[in-house]
Amino acid sequence: MAEFTATVHQNEFLPDGGTDVHAIVSVTCTGAGTVTPMSSASGEAGEIIIVDVSGSMDVQGVQAAAYAASAALDQIVDGVYFAIIAGNHEAALCYPDGMTAAMVRMSPQTRLEAKRSLQRLAPGGGTAMGRWLLAAGQLFGTVPTLAKRHAILLTDGANQHETPQELSWAIEQVRGRFQADCRGLGAAWQVAEVRRIAEALMGGVELIRTWDGLPEDFARLMQQSMGRGVADAQLRVWAPQGAEVLFVKQVSPTLEDLSPRRTQLNPLTGGYDTGAWGDETRDYHVAVRLAPKAVGQEQLASRVQLAVGGTVEAQGLVKARWSADSLLTAQISPEVAHYTGQTELASAIQDGLRAKAIGDDATATSKLGRAVQLARETGDEAATSRLSRVVDIEDAATGRVRLRRHVDKLDEMELDTASTKTTRVRQQ
Amino acid sequence: MTTEPTEPTEPNETTETTEPTEPGEHPAPPPPESSRPTTPDARPDTPPTTSDARPDTAPTTPEEPEPFADGPPPLPQPMLVLDGELPEEQPPAPQEEVDHGTCRCGGKFDADGWCTECGERRPEPRHHFTARPSDRVGAVCDRGIRHADNEDAMAVWDGGEGRVALVVCDGVTTATRSAEASLAAAEAALQVLTGATDAPAERLVRATDAAAEAVAQVGRDFPDSAPSCTFVSVVVEDGLATFGSVGDSRGYWVPDEGTPQRLTTDDSLAEEQVRGGIDRASAEASPLAHTITRWLGPDSPDHRPVITTQEVTAPGWVLVCSDGLWNYASEPADLRAVVREAEGRAGRDPLDLAQALVAWANGRGGVDNITVALARTGAGASEVPVPASEAGDAPATASEATVETAYPAAADAPREGQDGTHG
Numbered sequence: 060m061a062e063f064t065a066t067v068h069q070n071e072f073l074p075d076g077g078t079d080v081h082a083i084v085s086v087t088c089t090g091a092g093t094v095t096p097m098s099s100a101s102g103e104a105g106e107i108i109i110v111d112v113s114g115s116m117d118v119q120g121v122q123a124a125a126y127a128a129s130a131a132l133d134q135i136v137d138g139v140y141f142a143i144i145a146g147n148h149e150a151a152l153c154y155p156d157g158m159t160a161a162m163v164r165m166s167p168q169t170r171l172e173a174k175r176s177l178q179r180l181a182p183g184g185g186t187a188m189g190r191w192l193l194a195a196g197q198l199f200g201t202v203p204t205l206a207k208r209h210a211i212l213l214t215d216g217a218n219q220h221e222t223p224q225e226l227s228w229a230i231e232q233v234r235g236r237f238q239a240d241c242r243g244l245g246a247a248w249q250v251a252e253v254r255r256i257a258e259a260l261m262g263g264v265e266l267i268r269t270w271d272g273l274p275e276d277f278a279r280l281m282q283q284s285m286g287r288g289v290a291d292a293q294l295r296v297w298a299p300q301g302a303e304v305l306f307v308k309q310v311s312p313t314l315e316d317l318s319p320r321r322t323q324l325n326p327l328t329g330g331y332d333t334g335a336w337g338d339e340t341r342d343y344h345v346a347v348r349l350a351p352k353a354v355g356q357e358q359l360a361s362r363v364q365l366a367v368g369g370t371v372e373a374q375g376l377v378k379a380r381w382s383a384d385s386l387l388t389a390q391i392s393p394e395v396a397h398y399t400g401q402t403e404l405a406s407a408i409q410d411g412l413r414a415k416a417i418g419d420d421a422t423a424t425s426k427l428g429r430a431v432q433l434a435r436e437t438g439d440e441a442a443t444s445r446l447s448r449v450v451d452i453e454d455a456a457t458g459r460v461r462l463r464r465h466v467d468k469l470d471e472m473e474l475d476t477a478s479t480k481t482t483r484v485r486q487q
Numbered sequence: 488m489t490t491e492p493t494e495p496t497e498p499n500e501t502t503e504t505t506e507p508t509e510p511g512e513h514p515a516p517p518p519p520e521s522s523r524p525t526t527p528d529a530r531p532d533t534p535p536t537t538s539d540a541r542p543d544t545a546p547t548t549p550e551e552p553e554p555f556a557d558g559p560p561p562l563p564q565p566m567l568v569l570d571g572e573l574p575e576e577q578p579p580a581p582q583e584e585v586d587h588g589t590c591r592c593g594g595k596f597d598a599d600g601w602c603t604e605c606g607e608r609r610p611e612p613r614h615h616f617t618a619r620p621s622d623r624v625g626a627v628c629d630r631g632i633r634h635a636d637n638e639d640a641m642a643v644w645d646g647g648e649g650r651v652a653l654v655v656c657d658g659v660t661t662a663t664r665s666a667e668a669s670l671a672a673a674e675a676a677l678q679v680l681t682g683a684t685d686a687p688a689e690r691l692v693r694a695t696d697a698a699a700e701a702v703a704q705v706g707r708d709f710p711d712s713a714p715s716c717t718f719v720s721v722v723v724e725d726g727l728a729t730f731g732s733v734g735d736s737r738g739y740w741v742p743d744e745g746t747p748q749r750l751t752t753d754d755s756l757a758e759e760q761v762r763g764g765i766d767r768a769s770a771e772a773s774p775l776a777h778t779i780t781r782w783l784g785p786d787s788p789d790h791r792p793v794i795t796t797q798e799v800t801a802p803g804w805v806l807v808c809s810d811g812l813w814n815y816a817s818e819p820a821d822l823r824a825v826v827r828e829a830e831g832r833a834g835r836d837p838l839d840l841a842q843a844l845v846a847w848a849n850g851r852g853g854v855d856n857i858t859v860a861l862a863r864t865g866a867g868a869s870e871v872p873v874p875a876s877e878a879g880d881a882p883a884t885a886s887e888a889t890v891e892t893a894y895p896a897a898a899d900a901p902r903e904g905q906d907g908t909h910g
Contacts, residue, residue, distance in 0.1 A: 144569070151566035158567050193571025200574030232573055299606030300592070327604070349606075355632070355849065359606035362597070376599060382632060384852050 061091045061289045061336070063365050065375035068394035071360075072387040073351070073379050080347045080360040082377040083310065083394040087340040092288035094136055094207060102206020102290050105140040105162055106281065107195045107237070108132075109212040113147040115247060116182045116215050123270030124213055124244075125177035127277040131211060132173055134281035135165045140205060142198045143173060146212075147184030148220040150194030153177065161201045185220035188212070188256065189229030196233040207290035207335050208237035210260075211280055213273070215244040218252055226252070230259045238262050238334045240280050243476070244270060246468040250475040258315060261334035266476045268469050287335035289367060294331040295324060296345055297362040303348040304361075307331055310398040311342035314405050314479040333365075342483075344398050345377060354383045394484050397437055401481040404433040404442060408478040412449075412471060415462065424450075424462055432458030439482045445474040613637055613666060617838055618860075621645035625837030626653065626860035627845045631811055632853030634660070638716070639809050639856035640669035642677035651723040652680040653860040656698065657736050657809040659715040659782065668705040668714030672698035672783055680722055687722040688794045691731035694720060695792045699783045706785065715784025718792065719751060719807045723862055726800035730807075731792030734779045736858075737813050738795075741826050742803030743865075747819035750795045754781035771817055777810065802865030804840075811857030812848050837861045 069082035094104040108131055110124040128143060135141055140162040143153040154176040155163045163169050191212065199208045218226050239260035241253045244267045257264040267273055294317065298304050307329070309315040317331040324330045333341070347360045361377040382388055411426030427450050434442040435455040443455070448470040450460040587596040587609075594604025601608055614630040614637050624645040630637035638658030645651050654673045658665025676694040683690055698718055705714050717734025730738040732751040735758075740748040752758060757776035761767050770776060783790050799805055804826060816822040825847060826840070833843035841859045848857045 145566060150569045150571065152569055153566060156566075160567060160569055190569075190571060193573065194569035196573045197569055197571050203574075229571075236573070236576070297603070299602070300594075300604050302606070357608060359601035359608070362601075374599075376601065380632070383850065384632070386852070387632075 061367070061372075062089050063087065063292075063367070063373035064089075065363065065365060065373040067363070067375040067377055068392050069377055070388075070390045070392045070395075071357075071378040071380050072382045072384070072390070074385065074388040075354050075381060075383055076351050077381065077388065078348050078351050079305065080349060080377060080379050081392070081395045081399075082345050082361070082363075082375075083392065083398055084343045084345060084363045084375040084377070085340055086294075086343065086365050086373060086375075088289060088336045089338055091286070091337045091339075094139060094285050094288060094290075103140060103202070103204050104136075104207040104285075104290065105199055105202055105205040105209070105237075106131075106135055106284065107142050107144060107162070107198055107208075107210040108277075109144045109146050109150075109191050109195060109210055110153070110177075110180065111147070111186065111214045111216070111244070112145045112180050112182055112184070113186045113216055114183050115186075116244075118182055120215060120244065120270050121180050121182045123273050125180050127213070127273035128177050129174050130274040131277040131281040132165075132170050134278050134285060135170075136285055137165050137167070139165050139285075140202050141165050141169075141173070143176065144191055144194050144198070145180055146186075146188065146191035146194075146214075148187045148190070149184070150187075150190045152194075152198075153180060160197055162198050186214065186216045186218055187220040187225075188214060188218050188252075189221045189226040192229050192233045192239070192256065192260075195239070196236045199237050207287070209284045209287075209335065210237055210239040210262075211277060212239050212241045212256065213244060213277075214241070214248050214253060216247050217249045223252075226255075230256060234259050235332060240284075241265075242267050242273075242276060242280075243472070244273065246472060250472055254476070254479075261315075261332065263313060264476055266469065266473050268473075283337065284335070287337040289336035291367070292333045292336050292372075293366045294333050294343060295328055295362075295364040295366055295371070296331065297328045297364075298347045299349070299359065300327065301350050302360070304329060305346035305348055306344070307346075308344045308402065309333075309341055310344045310401060311340070311481045311483055314402060314481055317343075328362075330366075342394070342398065344395070344402070347377065349379055352379075352381055354381045356381050397484045398481065400433050400437040401439065404430055404437060404439065405478045405481075407433060408442075408446070408474060412475050415471075420462055424460060427462070428458035428460040430458075431455050431460050437482065441477070441480070441482070445470070445477055449474055613670075617842070618643050619836075619838035621647075621837075623837060623863040624651055624653070624861065625839070625841045626655075626858070627838070627841040628858040629811075629845045629849070629853075629856065631856050632849055634856055636666055637856050638666045638669055639811065639858040640666075640673040640716075641858050641860050642673040643860050643862075644677055644681045645862075646681060649723065649726065649864075651805070651862040652677060652720065653805070653807045653862055654680070654694075654698075654718070654720040655736050655807045655809055655858050655860055656719075656783070657717040657734065657811075657856065657858070659717075659779075659784070662713050662715045662784065664705055664709045664712035664714040665716055667709070668702040668784065669716040671701035671705055672716055672718060675701035676718065676720055680720065687724055687727075687729035688731075688796075691720055691722060691729060691792055691794060695731060695733060695783070695790055699790045702783045703785075713785050715782045715787070717779065717809070718783050718790070720792070721750075721805055721807050721862070723799060723805055723864065726798060726864075728797045728799045728805050728864075730795045730797070733787075733790050733792050734782050735777065736807065736809045739806045739808075739819055739822055740797045740799060740803065741806055741819070741823050742799075742801045745801065745803075747823040748797060749819045750797050752793060753779070754793075755779050767817065771814075799864040802863075805862040805864055807860045808844075809856060809858040811853070811855035812844060812859055814855060815848055815851040835863065837863055 064087050066085045067082050108128045142162045145151045145153040154173040195210050240262035241257040241264045254264050307317045320331045321329040357380040360379045363375045364371045365373045407426045407430035411423050414422035431446050449466050453459040590602035592605040594602045596609045597603050617627045619625040624643050626641045626643045628639050628641045640656045642654045654676045656669040656673045658669035676698040679694040679697045717736040719732045719736035721738050722729045730750040735753040735755045738750040756778045757770040760770040816825045829843035833839040841861050844859045845857045
């Protein structure tokens with residue numbers, strides 16, 4: 060049986076007149092188990108693999124994608140529902156065969172049939188990811204007993220055959236219906252576009268440099284999904300009457316602004332879907348603005364809860380105590396400081412790359428310079444390494460950098476996609 | 488940007504150069520174009536353009552040819568083109584709620600004692616309680632600012648005719664159930680001190696035994712706990728104050744005129760360092776300063792109180808306190824200055840003065856629980872007139888011998904004056 064615990068890291072002391080309370084709430088899940096396909100208690104699991112078969116994938120790419128999808132099929136536990144979608148400007152049902160839109164249970168027989176179906180894929184057509192997402196939503200809907208719905212989406216190109224508005228519309232239609240981990244192959248896809256899908260569908264986005272890296276990645280993704288025995292959980296954030304929730308962000312293992320996911324559970328509580336859980340720890344940064352109280356007073360600033368199936372499994376209390384002692388109020392929790400830096404690092408990288416893309420070198424240099432500085436301050440060596448392939452670092456401490464003249468597009472995309480990966484607080 | 492070939496690549500052209508994924512299976516050649524629909528299926532409700540309009544509205548770069556100039560490229564048959572029709576979503580189930588009491592704002596408290604509406608903490612009597620059995624005796628026990636709980640405790644008594652007993656116990660924070668233990672200890676000690684008339688020094692020894700037994704009882708009541716606390720007490724009788732102490736809570740004599748005295752010696756590493764020659768300020772500032780060497784509770788070498796006496800016929804204050812106060816004013820002269828300053832703000836009512844001293848310690852940071860118990864001595868105590876409503880608790884003073892007979896000291900009086908909220 061899965062168990063959740065919540066730990067709050069904060070400085071609860073506010074100066075006289077202080078209003079803003081920041082806390083990092085670490086939620087840890089243990090004993091999540093694996094997906095249990097036949098169990099009615101935790102509900103059933105469904106997996107959909109969406110492979111890009113647009114013309115740009117070429118024969119090699121499609122075959123690599125088919126091979127990767129096969130590797131993922133090998134990781135799906137028997138009894139789990141699954142389907143495969145072949146996506147171009149349309150979404151076609153690659154498996155199961157036949158003319159009925161439905162998912163089927165995995166078995167040695169269906170796994171073999173599915174692999175055969177993959178062999179029939181051929182490149183052609185354009186890219187309309189919104190249609191792929193809608194098709195996945197349609198297929199998941201064919202099995203009402205599914206509690207855990209997860210998809211892997213592979214693309215190699217920009218969403219040329221839909222308008223951005225059409226893609227947004229499709230994303231909104233399927234939001235909350237399933238989780239999707241997205242993978243971009245090569246250098247021709249748009250990071251921002253795919254990130255939009257992954258963020259809305261509570262999944263990750265990563266760059267796969269060449270197709271030979273696909274099978275391993277797909278197998279790992281599917282293995283990870285099978286290890287998420289808790290189908291769905293919701294973060295609940297309560298703030299007192301008259302207070303304002305400034306933001307709720309997941310800050311580890313990846314950065315995700317949860318605020319757009321907020322659904323109002325009652326006048327004082329917002330719910331934020333977190334998707335499925337395995338044995339893992341996720342850190343959340345919660346910021347609440349309170350009406351100030353007199354020095355010496357205290358109050359609860361927020362209840363942060365994790366609920367599974369409507370039952371609260373763990374709770375962290377974020378408190379506020381007003382004090383005239385500046386030694387107390389001036390301290391910043393190391394966890395809050397660390398993740399604030401990591402959040403700023405991600406935006407500096409994304410803003411810098413966006414400026415670079417439109418030729419605004421001055422902004423790009425300043426933002427990426429700031430990123431180098433923040434990566435150093437938060438001890439994020441991986442980010443420093445990725446940044447060094449896009450800018451020449453002259454002085455990391457002050458953030459003095461120069462844009463490199465020749466940058467591998469893939470290095471730049473990797474810097475972008477990995478910008479939302481955070482490091483954990485270093486133990487003192 | 489994706490490059491969309493105007494002519495679909497023939498799948499079989501390059502199969503020899505790639506790894507087949509499954510033995511014997513090669514992608515089938517695409518079927519004739521005529522078998523494919525020429526436009527994607529129209530979806531209902533698709534804003535802002537229709538599917539037919541999509542190729543015109545989709546962004547394309549100049550160098551790229553119109554994607555479907557030769558008609559849409561084929562998908563292998565018999566794959567079903569999915570129309571993306573989504574099913575209805577189900578609403579979530581409602582929740583149940585449990586009652587934990589009501590806040591003054593009208594909201595409900597949760598299991599942790601916080602209001603579910605305004606976030607206020609449920610009043611916790613143990614965090615701050617006071618006693619004022621008479622106009623000569625007052626005490627305050629406060630959580631302070633830094634600690635989440637109050638492990639200090641106190642119990643005080645004014646028996647009239649200048650007979651007073653004060654007890655302060657400071658629970659050891661690192662030992663569980665110390666909050667319960669310190670309160671039980673203080674109350675048990677006061678019971679002994681007020682229930683007999685033998686020599687104060689003898690009574691203090693018995694009171695300490697009773698307090699230690701009360702601590703042990705809490706330990707038995709809560710398995711897996713090892714509560715511990717300090718003990719300081721003073722008995723004032725016939726103008727003599729008799730102090731007894733185990734641990735690092737303290738007793739002071741602060742006369743209105745003359746030299747203030749500290750009447751207890753800490754059982755602490757700091758005190759051992761002082762005896763070893765280190766100056767008091769450095770010793771008390773060291774990280775181990777508050778490590779006590781004797782206490783009430785398991786593993787203490789012993790709990791026999793160290794007894795001292797002080798003549799207290801002159802007007803002044805007998806004061807016992809926990810380290811939450813003396814941390815900020817250890818030397819008697821410093822404490823006297825703090826008392827003088829607090830008298831200036833709060834006057835000489837014992838409870839008001841105790842509150843003022845606690846507020847002062849909280850103003851200095853309140854790093855620990857703070858407990859102060861005060862007894863006014865000497866003729867000067869009658870400066871504050873006794874309100875008629877409190878006459879039952881009124882003390883007798885040397886200058887008011889007639890009152891002595893009018894209000895006989897009641898042995899059962901002490902608890903009446905206390906708030907009674909801390910049980």
